[in-house]
Amino acid sequence: MAKFWKPGTEKPRLVEDEDGGVLFFYSTSSSSSSSFGYANNLQQQRQRLPVFKRRDAILFLVENHATTIVVGETGSGKTTQIPQYLNEGGWAESGHVIGCTQPRRLAVQSVASRVAEEMGVKLGEEVGYVIRFEDVTTPGVTRIKFLTDGVLLREMMDDPLLSKYSVIMIDEAHERSISTDIVLGLLKKIQRRRPELRLIISSATIEAKSIASFFRASKKHRGGATKELGPKTEPAIVSVEGRGFTVEINYIQEPVADYLRAAVSTVMLIHKQQTVGDILVFLTGQDDIDAGVQLLNEEAQSSGKSNGELLVLPLYSGLSRAEQDLVFSPTPRGKRKIIISTNIAETSLTLEGIVYVVDSGFSKQRFYDPLSDIENLVVAPISKASARQRAGRAGRVRPGKCFRLYTEEYYVNEMSAEGIPEMQRSNLVSCIIQLKALGIDNILGFGWPSSPSPEAMIRALEVLYSLGVLDDDAKLTSPTGFQVAEIPLDPMLSKALLASNELGCSEEMLTISAVLSVQSIWISVRGAQKQLDEAKLRFAAAEGDHVTFLNVYKGFLESGKSSKWCHKNFINYHAMKKVLETREQLKKTAQRLGIVLKSCDRDIQVIRKAITAGFFANACHLEPYSHEGKYKTVRTSQDVYIHPSSVLFRVNPKWVVYHSLVSTDRRYMRNVVTIDPTWLVEVAPHYYQYQGPGSIATLTR
Ligand SMILES: Nc1ncnc2c1ncn2[C@@H]1O[C@H](COP(=O)(O)OP(=O)(O)OP(=O)(O)O)[C@@H](O)[C@H]1O
Numbered sequence: 001m002a003k004f005w006k007p008g009t010e011k012p013r014l015v016e017d018e019d020g021g022v023l024f025f026y027s028t029s030s031s032s033s034s035s036f037g038y039a040n041n042l043q044q045q046r047q048r049l050p051v052f053k054r055r056d057a058i059l060f061l062v063e064n065h066a067t068t069i070v071v072g073e074t075g076s077g078k079t080t081q082i083p084q085y086l087n088e089g090g091w092a093e094s095g096h097v098i099g100c101t102q103p104r105r106l107a108v109q110s111v112a113s114r115v116a117e118e119m120g121v122k123l124g125e126e127v128g129y130v131i132r133f134e135d136v137t138t139p140g141v142t143r144i145k146f147l148t149d150g151v152l153l154r155e156m157m158d159d160p161l162l163s164k165y166s167v168i169m170i171d172e173a174h175e176r177s178i179s180t181d182i183v184l185g186l187l188k189k190i191q192r193r194r195p196e197l198r199l200i201i202s203s204a205t206i207e208a209k210s211i212a213s214f215f216r217a218s219k220k221h222r223g224g225a226t227k228e229l230g231p232k233t234e235p236a237i238v239s240v241e242g243r244g245f246t247v248e249i250n251y252i253q254e255p256v257a258d259y260l261r262a263a264v265s266t267v268m269l270i271h272k273q274q275t276v277g278d279i280l281v282f283l284t285g286q287d288d289i290d291a292g293v294q295l296l297n298e299e300a301q302s303s304g305k306s307n308g309e310l311l312v313l314p315l316y317s318g319l320s321r322a323e324q325d326l327v328f329s330p331t332p333r334g335k336r337k338i339i340i341s342t343n344i345a346e347t348s349l350t351l352e353g354i355v356y357v358v359d360s361g362f363s364k365q366r367f368y369d370p371l372s373d374i375e376n377l378v379v380a381p382i383s384k385a386s387a388r389q390r391a392g393r394a395g396r397v398r399p400g401k402c403f404r405l406y407t408e409e410y411y412v413n414e415m416s417a418e419g420i421p422e423m424q425r426s427n428l429v430s431c432i433i434q435l436k437a438l439g440i441d442n443i444l445g446f447g448w449p450s451s452p453s454p455e456a457m458i459r460a461l462e463v464l465y466s467l468g469v470l471d472d473d474a475k476l477t478s479p480t481g482f483q484v485a486e487i488p489l490d491p492m493l494s495k496a497l498l499a500s501n502e503l504g505c506s507e508e509m510l511t512i513s514a515v516l517s518v519q520s521i522w523i524s525v526r527g528a529q530k531q532l533d534e535a536k537l538r539f540a541a542a543e544g545d546h547v548t549f550l551n552v553y554k555g556f557l558e559s560g561k562s563s564k565w566c567h568k569n570f571i572n573y574h575a576m577k578k579v580l581e582t583r584e585q586l587k588k589t590a591q592r593l594g595i596v597l598k599s600c601d602r603d604i605q606v607i608r609k610a611i612t613a614g615f616f617a618n619a620c621h622l623e624p625y626s627h628e629g630k631y632k633t634v635r636t637s638q639d640v641y642i643h644p645s646s647v648l649f650r651v652n653p654k655w656v657v658y659h660s661l662v663s664t665d666r667r668y669m670r671n672v673v674t675i676d677p678t679w680l681v682e683v684a685p686h687y688y689q690y691q692g693p694g695s696i697a698t699l700t701r
Contacts, residue, residue: 042118046084049077050242057238058082059089062167062198065236066191067215070202072240074392078202079111079171079348083144084119086167087126091198092143096166101149103177105131106317106324107348112136112146114350132488132585149179153186156438161190167198172347173211174203174385176421178431181449186438188215188447195231212237214449247357247395251408259360260288262405264295266358267338268303270403271310277355277400278337282390284379285342285364286519289314290572292340309334315341318518320577327351343382346389350396357394359387361406365419368427370455372638374661375427383419387411421450428452428460429491433469436476437485443474466617466687467495483593489513489586496614497590499683503610505600506590508550512611514583515549516659516671518575522645528570535570540647543604544656544673546611548647550602553579612675613683615657619696620669621677622654631656631669634680634688635698643668 046052051072061068072078079100086098102108112129121127128137129146137145147155149170156162168187173180187199201211212235256262263281270279283289293312300310315327327345331337331353339351343363363382368375382390387404394400404411423431431452432443440446443457464470469481469491476482480498487494493513500509515521522532539555541547552569556576559565566573587597600606612619620631620640629652631640640661642649646669648656655677658669677696680688688696 046081046118049081051077051081051240054238054240055085059085061236061238062200064231066195066231066233067199067235069212069235069237070200070240071237073243074389075244075396076240076242080115082169082200084115087143091166095140097142097164098144098167099165100146100169100171101152102146102171102348103149103175103180104344105148106344108146108148111348115144149183152183153179153434156186161194165197167200169200169202171202173201175347178422178426181421181423182431184449185447245395245399247391248401249391250401250403251411252405253407255407256405259362259405260292263358263360264292264299266403267296268299270356271336274356278331278353279356279358280345280351280354280393281338281340281358282343283340283360284362286316286318289316289340290523296338309336310338311335312338315339315345317344318578319574320581323574343386345393346386349393352397354394355398355400357390357402359390359402359404361404366422367425368456370453370459373459374663374667376662381415383416385418423452424450428456429463432460433464433485433491463617464491467491486593487589492614496610499613500610501595503606504598505606505610506595506597507599508607509610510583510586510590511553512546512549513586514579517582518578521552521572521575523570523572532570536647538569543608544648545646545671546673547604608673608675609679611673612657612679615659616680616684616687618658619680620656622652634696638667640667640669642672643670646672648672
């Protein structure tokens, strides 16, 4: 019989695994430094949050300093309260707006709803939000606006000084997403021109000193705001002590080999042994979350008692809006909700019923190598900052418990304190195009919070130049460069979409773009690879994956968008609904740019040509006499292979272009389409040269 040990005691707790293995957990002292008890109504709740004690100090510092850095524990009330204090302090008078950014769309929506509820106003009026393609604000009425940092960047294109904002709060800055870093760099520039603009940078764990030194005005600019009139340029730092309710932290005693199985066993044990309360499980990506949902449902079914008691829900960005909303809806009576999530739920979210958090210790992270031009999404260990945020999802409306599937020794001695900024491990093509669109010409000299590598920058400039997005002076070309910057897709895909307009296949290219924007439309079920391969064959097109996607999309529409049809064909229903949403959004942008919606009636050749117009730099040819399907990239002569997930795996056509490369035991091309090599010279004469039958070379490299 499994036992749990009381918090604070030294003895390990035994947790039995269904397979007969055992997991040992023991708890350390809780992560709480104070807990604040229950409150009856919203206003009482607000006043009991730790940040309330600092209300006047924050308002004073914001009044007197250009930049204020707020450091505080998760759940102390930074996100929901500070914008309200600013509103109460008069910062939204005379038509000004208080802005608050979040790295993720889901957080923007949920925090905005909560603040509207606390203020007793209708969402979209005094309190509103904007995420990509969705504006829920009323101009002239909205005083507090939540938005993603990506949207703030886009707003800068129309209003470079962000003149309608009196204060901008950059929340969760410790996440160091690319957009957050660009926004920080640009806001620092804007402050020099608008000394009256106030910035608040808030985070649970940010190294306040390093961000303060970033915002400290350089000597050259110190005179920007006069002593008598302007705020102090020296950033202020304020610390909010205390957090919400107690969260007891439990560590596993021995490292686990399979975090997915360990997570499932832990959930089942919490369900058997712990009192009521929903469970939030952090895994890494769509594939292992889907596998986790399946395993849990199977476990629940086989253990008669819990059958029907568990409501298992996935949460990742590839889900449609309605499916994401399900996780926020109240848990039905007699049920326990289990939410299995990526780090989308790591920051800013309050999921009311959550009492238990299970943290796998991993997340999917981007790693880019500019030399091979490979950007991999790798399952990698999280940082302490992330671990604390994850634990902080419990203990928000009542005391909670966090079960970490790694040892305390590992947490203390090996886990890194902060993650590497996304800027330093990503392909920079999209980032640079955005800066260019904002008129930042000297990319290399831009004041970055952490500089990206020169190799990555040079590679990105090369790509944009070859796509015709930048001219010889590295300025955006007109109209192509400006149009590509407008389309919220990878620039190669945007270029393919523009080309499809000329080739008369924009409808098909919109579908392909939407499918490529979700992680995967196929369901990967452990142990069912053969069935998945057979299902793929039903849609497989000899021309490659992109054309296969069109077949799947057509089948999905013909089935009446049926979930049963998806299930039967190993297609991820959630992903297909997301494809529909994304396609609709892209269609609006395309129409705004004057792209005529036209179908080529499945003239596959023009579709492949349009893809080639965007992805010509990713052309490869099969090595003659290669028995193992070895290809060479035309640009760099690297050895690459078709990924086993591609419908062209083992088909090995002579010439292909790929969408992306991944590197595991070999370099694999994902999402591959066959081409005629003469198209390369046709669509990119500045890049390729015809050297006789079947021989094409790059001109510049
Ligand atoms: N939707 C909600 N439902 C119920 N309570 C909520 C909700 N949103 C916030 N709260 C309450 O307000 C508290 C503070 O939330 P807030 O998001 O402002 O904290 P924070 O300091 O920004 O934390 P984090 O950095 O973890 O997001 C929560 O711990 C919870 O008690």
